[in-house]
Amino acid sequence: MSKESTLDLSLFEKMKVQNDPEEFIISRIRELVHRGDLKPGTRLPSERALAESLNTTRGSVRKALQKLEFYGLVDISPQSGTRIASLHQETVEELINSIPxxxxxxxxxxxxxxxxxxxxxxxxxxxxxxxxxxxxxxxxxxxxxxxxxxxxxxxxxxxxxxxxxxxxxxxxxxxxxxxxxxxxxxxxxxxxxxxxxxxxxxxxxxxxxxxxxxxxxxxxxxxxxxxxxxxxxxxxxxxxxxxx
Amino acid sequence: MSKESTLDLSLFEKMKVQNDPEEFIISRIRELVHRGDLKPGTRLPSERALAESLNTTRGSVRKALQKLEFYGLVDISPQSGTRIASLHQETVEELINSIPxxxxxxxxxxxxxxxxxxxxxxxxxxxxxxxxxxxxxxxxxxxxxxxxxxxxxxxxxxxxxxxxxxxxxxxxxxxxxxxxxxxxxxxxxxxxxxxxxxxxxxxxxxxxxxxxxxxxxxxxxxxxxxxxxxxxxxxxxxxxxxxx
DNA sequence: ATCCTTGAATTGGTTAACCAATTTATTTAA
DNA sequence: TTAAATAAATTGGTTAACCAATTCAAGGAT
The missing domain is CATH 1.20.120.530 (GntR ligand-binding domain-like)
Structure with a gap:
């Protein structure tokens, strides 16, 4: 069971100076999902790990993930972690802000x-x-x-x-x-x-x-x-x- | 200038046992706006005051207000307070969950x-x-x-x-x-x-x-x-x- | 009276420590 | 070797103290 489709790692390497960590995390995960690099069920690194990796605070990471859950892009379970949600339908606002x-x-x-x-x-x-x-x-x-x-x-x-x-x-x-x-x-x-x-x-x-x-x-x-x-x-x- | 369309008070009297304070605040404010009791520009009580009034924590109040801001129903300004937004267009989800x-x-x-x-x-x-x-x-x-x-x-x-x-x-x-x-x-x-x-x-x-x-x-x-x-x-x- | 200065109080925003539940690893008994 | 028991580590969630910016009112100079 240790195998499982688990956490990815360096996809979140910090880039440049991040003025708005929250927005960066949201757009980054959205991009990775769109490109198929993050498949449904994939578990994201923990909030603490993401924060350290991005040289930001856990609070910012948390706010970003909460919004992503609200969007329906990820599922958050206590003590279990955050995973990419299965079937996701985008809202108009998401589409407008999307990258590709x-x-x-x-x-x-x-x-x-x-x-x-x-x-x-x-x-x-x-x-x-x-x-x-x-x-x-x-x-x-x-x-x-x-x-x-x-x-x-x-x-x-x-x-x-x-x-x-x-x-x-x-x-x-x-x-x-x-x-x-x-x-x-x-x-x-x-x-x-x-x-x-x-x-x-x-x-x-x-x-x-x-x-x-x-x-x-x-x-x-x-x-x-x-x-x-x-x-x-x-x-x-x-x-x-x-x-x- | 001390007059101004300011804070209301006992509209938020605590009711019963509140299992989910966040959801309660959201639906309550939404209801008050719909009924016209809260007009655009009206300032809400501070997060601390709302929390005490509802026998809940500031965190819950804060989460609710953040979501309401995301909905576009209120405008939050640091050091100034939270006010009912001017022209508010409801999202489909809001409409579906609305009361009237x-x-x-x-x-x-x-x-x-x-x-x-x-x-x-x-x-x-x-x-x-x-x-x-x-x-x-x-x-x-x-x-x-x-x-x-x-x-x-x-x-x-x-x-x-x-x-x-x-x-x-x-x-x-x-x-x-x-x-x-x-x-x-x-x-x-x-x-x-x-x-x-x-x-x-x-x-x-x-x-x-x-x-x-x-x-x-x-x-x-x-x-x-x-x-x-x-x-x-x-x-x-x-x-x-x-x-x- | 009027305007400006000043300092205390209030605002939303942020941080770090803490919590309970779960998962994982280790130890122990069969 | 295997399985159960137990302890340690990790998870997201919550709380309370703290912060900087702003507001507001009191005081004083003009």
Missing amino acids: VSRNRKMADLMEARFILDVQCARLAAERRTDADLSLIETRQEGFLKAFYGSSESFLEEDYLFHLAIAHATGNHILVSLFSQLTPPIVTSNQPHLGQRDRDFSRIPSEHQKIIDAIRSGSPEEAEEAMTGHRNWALKRIFEGEGK | VSRNRKMADLMEARFILDVQCARLAAERRTDADLSLIETRQEGFLKAFYGSSESFLEEDYLFHLAIAHATGNHILVSLFSQLTPPIVTSNQPHLGQRDRDFSRIPSEHQKIIDAIRSGSPEEAEEAMTGHRNWALKRIFEGEGK
């Missing part, structure tokens, strides 16, 4: 997922919106227009609120949650495509209006079509400069 | 969100699937059939793996992540509707096969239609017994 996939690729995946949600939310909103929902959407549109035609740099934030109001109008809390998970990383990504306006941006206000009209009149098909056109254009902007 | 919404309603929202993702993933999978993707999907179907026709109780789990393989075939990691967030709680929810088979369950294997055929032949429209039929039926089962 290129930044552009992740952004493309994010935009595509949001595209899907946007279109379906528009359709459902047209079916179910209450008057209060419609009122909120129109308020958001006003805010967006003010930011858009003003010199405000925050029109992306306002655009987000507009789309979020549509998601809210579906009455489905889960959809709102998914939506809000996807958008902040997009908004804060400082994608050069998004930040600066150019000729095409003039389309946005009228496209928004089409969507609003469809939702007001309760026409799911029209809403779906309007949102598809609106978002398809945004998607293309991202995909340009990188093949799928 | 009825269980059936949450389940309906979950199913609807999964329906949307399922259909769109089927469409994209038909467009992009590699041979390896198709192979995995067929493997999952075999596993499902074995569990379905055998006396195994795990056929729901196998069904999940089948659908997950389709999401994987889109090549979009974000979609896979969203999908995996939505599905496990459905499987484990012990919905009486789902747990026991009845006459309608016999449709599942052939519906799966239709989806596979559409994905193999690269027909997005067919895949979308097949998945819509498959999942629409599941949706109806949930909505029966509660007007949406």
